[in-house]
Amino acid sequence: MAGAVWADRTLAVRYPGRVEYADxxxxxxxxxxxRRRGDVPDTLLLLExxxxxxxxxxxxxxxxxxxxxxxxxxxxxxxxxxxxxxxTYHGPGQLVAYPILDLKPDxxxxxxxLRSLEDVLxxxxxxxxxxxxxxxxxxxxxxxxxxxxxxxIRVSSGWITSHGFALNTDxxxxxxxxxxxxxLSGRPVTSVSRLLGRTVTPxxxxxxxxxxLREVFGYxxxxxxxxxxxxxxx
Amino acid sequence: xxxxxxxxxxxxxxxxxxxxxxWLKAPGDAVERDxxxxxxxxxxxxxxxxxxxxxxxAEIVVPEGETVEVGTIVAYIEEGGSPSxxxxxxxxxxxxxxxxxxxxGEPAVASPSMPTSPPRAEPAEPxxxxxxxxxxxxxxxxxxxxxxxxxxxxxxxxxxxxRIAQEAGVDISAVAGTGHQGRVTKQDILGFIEGGAAAAQAxxxxxxxxxxxxxxxxxxxxxxxxxxxxPAPSPPPTPPRRPTAPSAAPGDLWKxxxxxxxxxxxxxxxxxxxxxxxxxxxxxxxxxxxxxxxSPHVHSIIEIDFSAVDRIRREKKARWxxxxxxxxxxxxxxWACSRILRDFPMVNGTLSGNNIVYRGAVNxxxxxxxxxxxxxxxxxxxxDLSLVGTARRIVDLATRAKSRQLSxxxxxxxxxxxxxxxxxxxxxxxxxxxxxxxxxxxxxxIDKRVVVxxxxxxxxxxxxxxxxxYFSLGYDHRLVDGAxxxxxxSQLKELLEEFPEDA
Numbered sequence: 162m163a164g165a166v167w168a169d170r171t172l173a174v175r176y177p178g179r180v181e182y183a184d185x186x187x188x189x190x191x192x193x194x195x196r197r198r199g200d201v202p203d204t205l206l207l208l209e210x211x212x213x214x215x216x217x218x219x220x221x222x223x224x225x226x227x228x229x230x231x232x233x234x235x236x237x238x239x240x241x242x243x244x245x246x247x248x249t250y251h252g253p254g255q256l257v258a259y260p261i262l263d264l265k266p267d268x269x270x271x272x273x274x275l276r277s278l279e280d281v282l283x284x285x286x287x288x289x290x291x292x293x294x295x296x297x298x299x300x301x302x303x304x305x306x307x308x309x310x311x312x313x314i315r316v317s318s319g320w321i322t323s324h325g326f327a328l329n330t331d332x333x334x335x336x337x338x339x340x341x342x343x344x345l346s347g348r349p350v351t352s353v354s355r356l357l358g359r360t361v362t363p364x365x366x367x368x369x370x371x372x373x374l375r376e377v378f379g380y381x382x383x384x385x386x387x388x389x390x391x392x393x394x395x
Numbered sequence: 396x397x398x399x400x401x402x403x404x405x406x407x408x409x410x411x412x413x414x415x416x417x418w419l420k421a422p423g424d425a426v427e428r429d430x431x432x433x434x435x436x437x438x439x440x441x442x443x444x445x446x447x448x449x450x451x452x453a454e455i456v457v458p459e460g461e462t463v464e465v466g467t468i469v470a471y472i473e474e475g476g477s478p479s480x481x482x483x484x485x486x487x488x489x490x491x492x493x494x495x496x497x498x499x500g501e502p503a504v505a506s507p508s509m510p511t512s513p514p515r516a517e518p519a520e521p522x523x524x525x526x527x528x529x530x531x532x533x534x535x536x537x538x539x540x541x542x543x544x545x546x547x548x549x550x551x552x553x554x555x556x557x558r559i560a561q562e563a564g565v566d567i568s569a570v571a572g573t574g575h576q577g578r579v580t581k582q583d584i585l586g587f588i589e590g591g592a593a594a595a596q597a598x599x600x601x602x603x604x605x606x607x608x609x610x611x612x613x614x615x616x617x618x619x620x621x622x623x624x625x626p627a628p629s630p631p632p633t634p635p636r637r638p639t640a641p642s643a644a645p646g647d648l649w650k651x652x653x654x655x656x657x658x659x660x661x662x663x664x665x666x667x668x669x670x671x672x673x674x675x676x677x678x679x680x681x682x683x684x685x686x687x688x689x690s691p692h693v694h695s696i697i698e699i700d701f702s703a704v705d706r707i708r709r710e711k712k713a714r715w716x717x718x719x720x721x722x723x724x725x726x727x728x729x730w731a732c733s734r735i736l737r738d739f740p741m742v743n744g745t746l747s748g749n750n751i752v753y754r755g756a757v758n759x760x761x762x763x764x765x766x767x768x769x770x771x772x773x774x775x776x777x778x779d780l781s782l783v784g785t786a787r788r789i790v791d792l793a794t795r796a797k798s799r800q801l802s803x804x805x806x807x808x809x810x811x812x813x814x815x816x817x818x819x820x821x822x823x824x825x826x827x828x829x830x831x832x833x834x835x836x837x838x839x840x841i842d843k844r845v846v847v848x849x850x851x852x853x854x855x856x857x858x859x860x861x862x863x864x865y866f867s868l869g870y871d872h873r874l875v876d877g878a879x880x881x882x883x884x885s886q887l888k889e890l891l892e893e894f895p896e897d898a
Contacts (some may be wrong), residue, residue: 164675217441218416218436221654222677223681225807226803228674228770228806229673229675231799232800232802233798243441248463271410271437272410275440314440315442316406318430318431318443341782345623
């Protein structure tokens with residue numbers, strides 16, 4: 162019964178490019194509102210952010226290792242944001258996915274949704290012959306002991322999702338040194354590029370994300386303007 | 396007017412509790428039905444909770460930052476106006492049905508599987524119970540289809556419970572769950588561990604036995620409006636509010652005690668100005684509370700004569716200036732501390748769990764006033780530096796601290812801290828020991844004082860004017876004894892009063 166609803170749905174994919182974090186928040190807020198009204202279909206935003214550190218609702222300030230002025234001096238923004246989770250870093254070379262989905266009627270379960278996003282990430286990695294894994298104690302996706310993707314979501318009134326996940330494709334991982342990612346000290350981060358030993362751009366991984374999301378949620382069709390020109394460099 | 400309960404909603408089959416992260420409405424605010432009135436967070440997820448009804452937010456029961464189990468009443472909505480007096484039950488019913496289809500808000504999701512205390516007070520009526528159990532069962536079946544066995548285990552308990560189980564080497568599936576939908580609660584797992592399996596089984600009826608008391612929980616007629624949709628949560632006895640506190644694992648409580656801070660609130664009066672703390676202030680406030688919580692602070696004070704230091708400064712000032720160095724009193728103090736800290740490993744160490752960590756390096760944290768705020772850059776391996784080298788580092792770090800150009804490593808790893816309240820004229824300070832270290836030195840103002848000195852040759856006492864200062868050492872009394880502190884301060888005094896010419 163679950164399948165039918167989603168098979169009738171179209172997933173719209175949008176590529177706004179490199180977007181300031183604040184602008185992406187506004188973009189999401191508007192999409193959430195429009196999705197709630199039924200003006201738009203389920204929409205997947207795929208984008209990159211400039212350097213920014215974001216604090217989720219359960220963030221420990223101790224996990225940002227630099228003061229605000231120091232961050233500013235290095236050109237890193239700092240945002241308190243309405244997603245769940247602790248501290249994370251976004252920046253160029255990282256594929257950020259914000260699915261704005263209506264979880265009604267049959268996916269109204271926050272943990273189920275988190276696990277589904279993990280499935281999407283595992284599927285994406287497997288398209289690059291990388292075997293990722295979950296960690297029973299921490300949301301996110303890991304390869305061996307290193308975190309390759311972080312997840313933090315928000316569900317607005319009416320079961321509309323926002324925020325989502327960030328996959329390190331070609332991220333400069335040294336920026337993670339400025340935080341304790343997700344409050345998990347002593348756990349390294351990695352990227353698809355590092356795992357494969359070659360440069361893999363966000364643009365290159367985007368089609369795999371779209372495909373995996375489609376499969377995990379069972380969308381009947383996908384409206385993806387990026388599909389045709391996915392080979393284009395960003 | 397009737398009161399509608401707003402319970403912590405069931406936001407997922409495997410979610411047993413939620414934290415109230417933010418109230419979007421204040422008591423007295425008008426709310427629309429389906430309008431978001433609060434935000435809750437579970438691990439990795441933030442969610443808005445809509446009002447189940449239109450009216451006025453009458454009372455907030457669970458404050459921000461508190462974690463409660465699903466079904467706990469978090470607020471009451473006073474339904475406004477006479478029309479709504481009759482309206483509530485239909486309104487509820489409507490929201491329930493609409494949730495299955497269209498874009499209406501969420502209240503219905505919240506209600507059906509939500510145990511509220513009032514329903515529990517009434518013995519479950521068969522028809523009600525039937526509808527109540529039907530749904531959750533449905534949902535769990537669905538989940539079961541996609542769940543791995545590992546996930547299945549995961550869905551039966553909270554992370555805290557799993558951690559306790561793991562630490563104790565207990566298989567959760569062997570524990571009888573008394574929580575929501577048979578979930579294993581902290582009480583269950585703790586009971587299991589402390590009393591063995593028998594005790595855990597005995598624990599199951601216990602909360603149920605306590606149930607009769609909640610009769611008064613039917614505190615308003617309002618529940619009538621809720622009952623139809625939020626009926627008889629069959630198994631789970633609703634725990635008292637704030638269940639996490641009493642039932643939390645001791646280890647978890649300690650962890651929270653050592654890492655979490657909530658500041659109490661006070662009434663605002665006319666003419667007051669209220670501002671949200673900026674991040675530096677919040678971080679500092681949290682750190683101070685935690686640091687005081689963790690370390691039993693004791694302070695000892697010693698008076699130090701700066702005549703020798705003053706003389707050396709005067710004599711060498713020109714020579715240092717030629718080399719482009721400015722050697723402050725603070726540099727002398729930092730240099731002196733870095734020399735003697737090796738002799739006091741407990742002062743340069745920290746308590747960590749049941750261990751004592753004696754640090755291998757001497758890294759001096761130097762508090763720098765940014766006005767507003769402060770930052771503590773660190774002189775790493777300070778004991779490798781000469782007096783002039785120490786001075787240069789201090790000037791460099793302070794300058795870059797003020798221009799916000801410190802790297803992360805330059806504000807980490809202090810093993811001992813020096814703060815200088817004296818620079819602004821304070822005679823003596825009682826500084827707070829930074830977390831993860833054992834001591835902090837507060838240097839008071841260096842003032843000319845009339846003192847009694849003895850002529851070393853004749854033993855004759857005379858009254859003299861000398862530059863002196865009070866130094867206070869704040870130390871963690873778990874690790875540093877009073878005598879250690881006294882010895883440390885005496886040695887520091889000796890070194891500064893007979894300062895080596897070749898430092």
